[in-house]
Amino acid sequence: MTSGKISTGISGLDEITDGGLVKNSSNLVRGGPGTGKTILGFHFLSADSAGKSAFITFEESKENLLAFSSKLGFELRNVEFLDLSPSEHFFSEVESYDIFLSSDVERQPVTKQIIDFIEAVKPERVFIDSMTQFRYFSPNKYQFRKQVISFIRFLLQRGCTVVSTSEFSREEPDDDLQFLCDGVINLKTEDGERFIEITKFRQSGFRSGLHSMKITAQGIRVFPRLIPDTVSTGIVNEIIPFGIEGLDKMLYGGIRRGTINIISGPPGVGKSTLGMLFARETAMRKEKALIYTFEESADQMIFRAKSLGIPAVGLKESDLLQIEPIMALAYSPDEFSQLVRSSVEKEDTKVIVIDSLSSYRLVLKGREQSEALYALCKYMKSRGVTVILLYATSSLVSDIDPGRGVSFLCDNIIFLRYYEAAGEIHRAIGVLKKRTSDFEKSVRELVITKNGIEIGERLTNTRGILSGMPYVNGEVPDGKE
Structure with missing residues (x-):
């Protein structure tokens, strides 16, 4: 933890706040009903098991809060509660104040309770x-502002780090509270997705923008938005082979470590098989490879590899080759990026295969593809990770480009195509692009057998494969008569 900071109890939030909350600061958590404000408070108060913490509640009773926190698995043994919520007898015993305003009558006993409570507990953390409940103890906005300033100073002078929640609406904005606090944390819900955003953070840097978050059975998880500029870059001058003799010849030895590679082709042409073979070759070198599959289960991929003579089972069991199925609609772009980061940073993964780029777009849920994919690919590249992106083309014969915002990212493009010759369907393979070195410009036949993939001879007698209208030399192509 950064000096002068204390943990929020949420690792992702600590990351975007550059190490946690500033000690002895006041912080405001804003959000509508059900956005997770109280849960964030549970995280904050339970993050320090040694020091004392205090929870001042004006709405929920202590009993309800303890029951709620217990369901989420929080230990609040070191947390003292000051319950200022209305009791069940309030409605029947309510008294009206005919001469004085209710705010004048109620403010003094509530203030005294808070002062006595803080002086007795001497907490380091206060939630x-x-x-906004202080508005109802104040006759006007001026008095409310004075009271909040005085209350915050009272807590800060006693060494407390304060987190408070705010309930706001168009009719009752909370701009005044935002001005008075050192930090402002916003919890939002948009189109069914949850986000967290820091808009103010005195005395510290922070990572701006919207970051994905989820509320789970264990509380809040925050997935920081990946910004590639925050990680160091480096160039690795090492060629690694695909493990397919003919393809490695076409690539003049293989591909450079730490590059972004696209294998493009129509469904069923052999993209996943090529990706599996490259991952297997990585594992054979005693390096870890990970395949994220959006379309098949791990068992399906293993079965298919086995039927093609690719012995991947033993490598998978040794943990050098991992296959992780992803349900695209269950992930946000930030959450998937966090999954990749964890594999790279904690498990030292050297090769990542994403199968496929078309299905990954579902993770984006309509967002701009180029920004999210750019950040993810630049991050992996800077870590020396070799990336294989499998792209399923919409056309069976002629589509090559994986779309705007993708081609410029990649260092190498390998294309697979179907073509028809003598009344039979064949497969072809070629290299369209390779940065940093030369490559073979010819198109060759690709054959998938029970022993894997074989690269055949150059298709010197066939032209027009890339156009989707192949023809044998000497023949007149369709439409050219």
């Missing part, structure tokens, strides 16, 4: 749910 207030919610600060």
